[in-house]
Amino acid sequence: MAFLPCARMPQVSAALGILGLFGRRGHRGQCQEVHDHASDYLDGDATPSLAERIRLHLAECQDCNGFVATLRATVAALRNLPVKTPPESTVERVRRIAQGD
Ligand SMILES: [Zn+2]
Numbered sequence: 001m002a003f004l005p006c007a008r009m010p011q012v013s014a015a016l017g018i019l020g021l022f023g024r025r026g027h028r029g030q031c032q033e034v035h036d037h038a039s040d041y042l043d044g045d046a047t048p049s050l051a052e053r054i055r056l057h058l059a060e061c062q063d064c065n066g067f068v069a070t071l072r073a074t075v076a077a078l079r080n081l082p083v084k085t086p087p088e089s090t091v092e093r094v095r096r097i098a099q100g101d
Helices: 010-018 027-043 048-060 062-079 088-099
Strands: none
Touching: 027 048, 027 062, 048 062
């Protein structure tokens, strides 16, 4: 099926959803599902059936493809940030504050 920009053509997506062309949840519902579970999907924590629904949706929805690609790139960039350890005096000060001392 041709690309349908779901964010820009809600009327078309809704009409096709009513006709059952996008399955039980409708195109916009599938977009919401991708947004809700993209992190689990990228981490490999989605159930097999959810992962398959997301894969199928990404094959037809450029908006969600862009969203998932951006999330994947953001996670990769964050994982490459250096880990800084604060000085022990700072750790002790935070510990005292957390304990209410
Ligand atoms: Zn989508």
